[in-house]
Amino acid sequence: MRERLYRVEAIVLKRTDHGEADRLLTLFTPDLGKMRAVAKGARKPSSRKSGHVELFTHTHLLVAKGKQLDIVTQADTLDAFIPLRENLERVGYAYCLAELVDRFAEEGDAASREGTRTDWRAPSPRDAAAGENRAIFDLLLHALAALGDATTDPELLARFFELRLLQYVGYRPRLFNCAHCGKTITPVENYFSAEAGGVLDPDCVQTQREHIAGHAYDAQPISLNALKVLRYLQTREWETVRGLRFAGRAEPMSEVEALMLRYITHHLERNLKSVEFLRELRFSKG
Numbered sequence: 343m344r345e346r347l348y349r350v351e352a353i354v355l356k357r358t359d360h361g362e363a364d365r366l367l368t369l370f371t372p373d374l375g376k377m378r379a380v381a382k383g384a385r386k387p388s389s390r391k392s393g394h395v396e397l398f399t400h401t402h403l404l405v406a407k408g409k410q411l412d413i414v415t416q417a418d419t420l421d422a423f424i425p426l427r428e429n430l431e432r433v434g435y436a437y438c439l440a441e442l443v444d445r446f447a448e449e450g451d452a453a454s455r456e457g458t459r460t461d462w463r464a465p466s467p468r469d470a471a472a473g474e475n476r477a478i479f480d481l482l483l484h485a486l487a488a489l490g491d492a493t494t495d496p497e498l499l500a501r502f503f504e505l506r507l508l509q510y511v512g513y514r515p516r517l518f519n520c521a522h523c524g525k526t527i528t529p530v531e532n533y534f535s536a537e538a539g540g541v542l543d544p545d546c547v548q549t550q551r552e553h554i555a556g557h558a559y560d561a562q563p564i565s566l567n568a569l570k571v572l573r574y575l576q577t578r579e580w581e582t583v584r585g586l587r588f589a590g591r592a593e594p595m596s597e598v599e600a601l602m603l604r605y606i607t608h609h610l611e612r613n614l615k616s617v618e619f620l621r622e623l624r625f626s627k628g
Contacts, residue, residue, distance in 0.1 A: 354399050355440045372479040376447040381414040391417045398436050425490030432489045435496040437616040445610050446511045477510050504602050505576045513609050516540030517573050522554045535561040536608035567594040
């Protein structure tokens with residue numbers, strides 16, 4: 343049982359108006375996972391809590407146990423990530439990261455799964471006992487900080503974040519072995535299927551469709567360059583990944599983005615609102 347009052351470290355994923363002057367907050371915490379709480383009077387100009395419960399803010403909260411929703415009684419900012427807020431595109435990517443965590447995390451889910459971590463290094467067996475919530479929290483915290491760094495490529499960061507988050511929540515795509523037969527993927531024209539769970543070799547797609555999940559109806563060719571990028575992002579630390587650069591026609595990131603969007607929306611069974619926001623931003627920039 344939690345005490346009547348408890349303290350929690352959190353990142354604000356979402357906020358909506360509640361009542362006449364309150365904010366309903368969706369929070370992600372390292373210990374309790376995703377939770378909701380009401381910040382009473384946060385919309386009032388005189389509110390002391392208002393600036394501490396803004397979107398994407400890393401905050402420390404004092405919370406009172408409520409009958410239906412817990413109530414934020416005190417809030418102190420740990421990091422407002424001011425640099426990312428000065429660039430609309432980076433704010434758009436922050437929306438994407440927060441929405442992904444919100445959609446994939448179950449409210450009040452404190453379960454642990456094998457393969458989770460508490461930092462950004464590539465997974466290893468010795469980290470299997472690390473808590474899922476702490477791993478996701480640290481991933482989001484570091485990603486928001488990285489978005490505020492002008493040297494960070496936000497598109498590259500987003501793809502790295504997606505792959506690591508998918509692993510933590512149990513949806514890691516299979517990129518090194520055929521998702522159907524398990525054979526090692528060779529450097530030929532392979533296929534990617536969200537329904538099957540990753541890459542399919544051409545033999546399986548051509549001769550085993552009736553035995554593949556969903557009959558591989560969503561399978562589409564994946565270029566060797568896009569597969570290399572996905573593998574690199576899935577198995578490297580961010581400090582290594584952040585230096586990745588592409589040139590000219592070898593640029594595979596558009597393909598990678600499309601593949602990841604298909605994979606994520608398949609598992610969420612819904613579209614992401616933040617993706618449309620980013621598309622509108624890109625369109626407005628020409």
